[in-house]
Amino acid sequence: MPLKVDLRSRAASPAVTQTINQPFRPLPYVLLLASLAFIFIIEFYPFINGVSFSFHKGSLLSTGAFVGLGNYLRLFNSPSFYNSLWFSFIFAFFNVLVSYVLGLALALFLDPDFPGRGFCRVALLVPWIVPAVVSIVSWKWLIADKGGLVNVILGSFGAGPIYFLSQSGWAMVAVIVIKIWRSFPFMMLSLLAALQVIDKTYYEAARIDGANRWQMFWRITLPHIKNISIIQAILMIIWSINDFETPFLLTQGGPSNATENLILLSYRYTFGRNDVGLGSAVAILTLILLMVLSTIMMRQQAKSA
């Protein structure tokens, strides 16, 4: 990517060595001041508080006694926690896997020029760009028990109805499918960007050497999009784990908590059960999980640079 080249060439440019040798310059610090203040108030200060909450009993109204690792131990003994950890995992897994396959297929489809390609490209991004609440309204009707289009169609074949939102298994499928529908356009877009910077002469050379399309895909296309694929995949795992809107708006975590991910669990403990200690502990564990994933991502980025 050109951006990365910029980063490295700047480090080596003579202008930069000059600035390093110069005495202390306050300007960069001043420029960051406002942003740092915001990050401090909105993320750092709450983070410290959250760590402290997770070691205390407490409600939304007041913080109670210090319980050490009590909240964490309660979580490790609670089936709800493992249930939501499991759902977060399969939610992220299927979302990344299917979004990647769909995204790559559509990116390959949109890479060569054809009339109307620009329109298709923009139109396929729509599921990604509309507000979550709008997509959920539309899907809720499509899969509604009575009068929903899917069940009307199933009914005309004599099948169904499927109660998508009241059966655990189907509710999980519904939440995951809708999440995939909302995420694959982003994958498509980033892969398309990566495909378009591949030097077309590679393909010409391969064709002269008698390579077929399949070989060209494996030997030229895939190696060129490998780095961006890994990075976007990890980014998408992080976003899936952090997703609140899709499960909350569709099922509110139900039926019987089948579609409750870690974020919804933390939300329910905090705002539903008014147990801030337990809710914060879930959030901290989620953060740790995400830190591990991000570290892997940064390693990968460092390797690919």
Place this chain on the structure above:
Amino acid sequence: MKPNRKWLLLFLGLVIVLIVDFPIITVILNSFRTTETIVSSHSILPTEPTLANYLFINTRTHFWTFLLNSMIVAFTSSALAIVLAALAGFAMSRYRARILGGYNQALLIVQMFPLILAIIPLFIFFRNLDMVNNFIPVIMVYTVTQLPFATWMLRSYFDSIPRELDEAATVDGCSPLRAFVQIILPLTVPGLVAVAIFSFLFSYNEFFISSVFLRDENRMTMPVGIQSFMQQYSTDWGSLMASATLGMVPTLILFFCIQKYMVAGATAGAVKG
């Protein structure tokens, strides 16, 4: 490419678009049908289009308040984010200092931070200040969540402006900050606008943070308002579809304005860091 193949690809493309956008198309079509026909009729097209749902929304709900609230919150937070990100992006583009590397790491953490962790203490904090149902906490959280993306994008725009330009101005006695405001910023206006619209879209669409802080009907943003409709009128599909259609109009308009910047935006988070 043979001409036949071209048209085949176009046809295939349109079919894929129709399938993928089908849920959105049904929302728009259904918004012009009454709830009874939506539930009973087996056709998707509105045979007797009606504006009844829109009239209901207009007269019987707070929809326009929700929309106005969303506009206020989204506009303020994207304006704030763009100013903060421009300053930080300028520092990252033109200077080398240890703090800048640290700041970049901070942005990465902000990008992956589970918001629920911030929301719990912030909710308690702002409730003690009697600021629930106030836009300020929401605007501040939105601003911060947009900082990583906006800063990385703007930094790459500034990187694309040759250093010689502002260095020449500095040699002529212009201060670095003035060189930034008077020389670099005017050259990056299209990029600034694109990033501002991205930020606006994010805040306008966002549900989670708003739903925690904005609980009073007069303060709700559009997504929170539609969700409250979902609970109140759970079977009144007509009104729900009409509010969803109206709610996505601003999103779609802004999206079509910046769609050509989308490719750069989609990779900004991944390439930087």
